[in-house]
Amino acid sequence: MIDSIITYLKSNPLLADSLRVVVAMVFALIFMLLNALIFIYVERKVWARTMQRMGPTYVGKWGILQLIADFVKVLNKEIIIPAKANRFAFLAMPVFITAVSLLLIIVMPYDYVVAYTLLIFQPIFPAISILKYAVVSSYFQYGVxxxxxxxxxNPIFILLTGWISNNKYSIVGGFRAAAQLLSFEVPFLLSVAAVVVLTGSLNLYEIVEKQKSMWLIFLAPLTFILFLITAIAEAERTPFDIPDAESEIIAGWNTEYSASPFLLLIMGMYVRAFVSATLLAIFFFGGWLGPTLPGFLAPMSGPLWLMIKTYFFMFLYILIRAAFPRYRIDQLLSLSWTKLLPLSVANLLIVIAVKYYLMSMGLMS
Amino acid sequence: MTEEKQVGREVRKLVINVGPQHPSTHGPMDLIVTVEGETIVDVDVVLGYIHRGIEKLCELRNYFQIPTYLNRLCYVSGMFWEYGFVKAVEEIMDAKVPERGEWLRVIACELTRIASHLIWFSAFTADVGLMTLFPWGLRDRDRIIDLLEMMSGQRMTFGYFRVGGVRYDLPTNFDVYAEKAINYVEKHLEEYEKVIYNNPVFLARTVDICPVPASKAIDLGWTGPMLRASGVKRDLRRDEPYAAYEFLDFEIPVGKKGDTYDRVYVRLEEIKQSINIVRQALKRIPSGPYQTRSLLYPPPGIGYGWVEDSRGECGYMVVSDGTPKPYRVKIRSPAYIHVMSIPNVIKGSKIADLYAILGSFDPCLGEIDR
Known part of the structure; x- marks a missing residue:
């Protein structure tokens, strides 16, 4: 039966493509939201331990269900709309922000992870093998x-969110966020450009395949450090969480939000953090490359490796958050423009030289 | 939002109301901050949100009841506030305190100083965004609070001091417990220093932020760690020794520039010195009575009692008219003087530093509003 479906879809490429995209996106969406939840749970737990606290313990075993409880609690809260704010725009912004953050699933290889993880059920449900055809949706030639x-x-939406709230703290937070994100975008893009130069591809899958002989972290450690710093800043995490510096401007651009709109904003932020952790794994640590894990089938160990690496970086994010205070906004901007920008330009030149040398030696195509 | 026109260029000034309900003020206080961009041009301090009229209450209670109110002035350093009053009354009565009572007072005060500085340290690290250290300070403070509970029966509002001595003697084996708790705190102090002194972000947030030269600090009437951070070696424990401080050997840490970093440094060093003092006192405490019988109330007269509080010099002027109730009690709060001088020192700083600076002043709204 599966064969007949596949032959039918092959004769209708348009239908097949749209089906693929829908299936892949649904899987990736569920996967991403689940991982954002896990990330929040891990962060609360790990951060609590660094603080010598226990973190959530009461709801469920080890407090696993705490986030579900919090989720339900937040949904029960009243949605407060400030009198001075534009009602429609105020409620629309969180939706836009979350939607834009979730758009990243088109490109990220999460559907690949889900589909190949589900393949372990193939002996029980042979029909599941059709999922293999869903994964190609994220195989974009210009994914990066x-x-x-x-x-x-992001900066535009965050600035607008702060502005629409019509609250001084929100406006200050919004402008700070825009300034921060814009000034870190340049070194961020330049360090990504170095990755692209080294691998010669804008495709996430090809970038990973190019690292089969050697992970990029060993070839370009400086690029990795630059990318790590700027990725943390782009995800608005400590020590670069000035937009929502709670000791200065309450909660920054999302001060006025409550209940489910607030939930959406927080989810968007965690999704961005999760995506940047995955990007670190893909660009520098060989993505899903790695030896077959003991006890797992070969097609499954790839996705597992990707997840292991992603969670390693999320762990790193949490530890960085635990160890550092917050930069001041002017210190942050001067860090970006006077240190990271020249460094990343120099790094790009170094990487080009390295690439030229390796090509002349015949070690790289 | 107010707009002002200047000759040549247009300057937009934004007025931000920080408080009385704000996540990072250390209590209900209101700072009306005028900013030009990110730079503070003016601050107006509005106080009095938790004024409880303690000075007036003192006029309506007798001398035994009053210390119970006074430790509520600042519940993180209650012992000092009881001591100041008791000292003033003893001055009027010319009462003698037995030797063991004086040493017990030293131990109580120094333990309170450690607890107070630890809770300040917690709050300050949270102010600069280092949330991890917040529970660390509270964890260590809890051990000290346990000791104070053993001494006085209360964890925060002690009621330990009385005219002519202290209320209770030390419990048995107190020195064993104290040594354990102090070692615990001392071990963690090293951790704090590792985390903050080697932290580039922490240094960027504190070094050269809001420096106050010594002359200005003296002009503003600063006392305690704030004055010592500016480089003035002034400490009542050394300059006008009371209780048993003259027999004790301790150093007075001073800062160099009087910036936020120095204020952190001085307080952390003071914790070490206090630990040192408690160790010495526990070893050398003499045996004997710890309190004397005294008159129920003092004869007519005026007495001034001042002690080195964890925030500065806390002072009481007590006027007695020979009745069981004082005629007038005037409280000098060091934190009030520090907080009211914020407009004089903060101009030109960045708005993002406001809370780090305010936190380094160690405001305690209980004693400020009284």
């Missing part, structure tokens, strides 16, 4: 470019 197009929407 698209990621940064999507990410560059």
């Amino acid at each position: 470019l698209l990621i940064f197009v999507i990410l560059s929407f």
Whole structure:
């Protein structure tokens, strides 16, 4: 039966493509939201331990269900709309922000992860093998470019969110966020450009395949450090969480939000953090490359490796958050323009030289 | 939002109301901050949100009841506030305190100083965004609070001091418990220093932020750690020794520039010195009575009692008219003087530093509003 479906879809490429995209997107969406939840749970737990606290313990075993409880609690809260704010725009902004953040699933290889993980059920449900055809949706030739197009929407939406709230703290927070994100975008893009130069591809899958002989972290450690710093800043996490510096401007651009709109904003932020952790794994640590894990089938160990690496970086994010205070906004901007920008330009030149040398030696195509 | 026109260029000034309900003020206080861009041009301090009329209450209670109110002035350093009053009354009565009572007072005061500085440290690190250290300070403070509970029966509002001595003697084996708790705190102090002194972000947020030269600090009437951070070696424990401080050997840490970093440094060093003092006192405490019988109330007269509080010099002027109730009690709060001088020192700083600076002043709204 599956064969007949596949032959039918092959004769209708348009239908097949749209079906693929829908299936892949649904899987990736569920996957991403689940991981955002896990990330929040891990962060609360790990951060609590660094603080010598226990973190959530009461709801469920080890407090696993705490986030579900919080989720339900937040949904029960009243949606407060400030009198001075534009009602429609105020409620629309969180939706836009979350939607734009979730757009990243078009490009990120999460559907691949889900589909190949589900393949372990193939002996029980043979029909599941059809999922293999769903994964190609994220095989974009210009995936890296698209990621940064999507990410560059963020400053505009955040600025607008702060502005629409019509609250001084929100406006200050919004402008700070815009200034921060815009000034870190340049070194961010330049360090990504170095990755693209080294691998010669804008495709996430090809970038990973190029690292089969050697992970990029060993070839370009400086690029990795630059990318790590700027990725943390782009995800608005400590020590670069000035937009929502709670000791100064309450909660920054999302001060006025409550209940479910607030939930959407927080979810958007965690999704961005999760995506940037995955990008670190893909660009520098060989993505899903790695030896077959003991006890797992070969097609499954790839996605597992990707997840292991992603969670390693999320762990790093949490530890960085635990160890550092917050920069002041002017210190942050001067860090970006006077240190990171020249460094990333120099880094790009170094990387070009390295690439030229390796090509002349015949070690790289 | 107000707009002002200047000759040559247009300057937009934004007035931000920080408080009385704000996540990072250390209590209900209101700062009306005028900013030009990110730079502070003016601050107006509005106080009095938790004024409880303690000075007036003192006129309506007798001398035994009053210390119970006074430790509520600042519940993180209650012992000092009881001590100041008791000292003033003892001055009027010319009362003698037995030797062991004086040493017990030293131990109580120094333990309170450690607890107070630790809770300040917690709050300050949270102000600069280092949330991890917040529970660390509270964890260590809890051990000290346990000791104070053993001494006085209360964790925060002690009621330990009385005219002519202290209320209770030390419990048995107190020195064993104290040594354990102090070692615990001392071990963690090293951790704090590792985390903050080697932290580039912490240094960027504190070094050269709001420096106050010594002359200005003296002019503003600063006392305690704030004055010592500006480089003035002034400490009542050394300059006008009371209780048993003259027999004790301790150093007075001073800062160099009087910036936020120095204010952090001085307080952390003071914790070490206090630990040192408690160790010495526990070793050398003499045996004997710890309180004397005294008159129920003092004869007519005026007495001034001042002690080195964890925030500065806390002072009481007590006027007695020979009745069981004082005629007048005037409280000098060091934190009030520090906070009211914020407009004089903060101009030109960045708005993002406001809370780091305010936090380094160690405001305690209980004693400020009284």
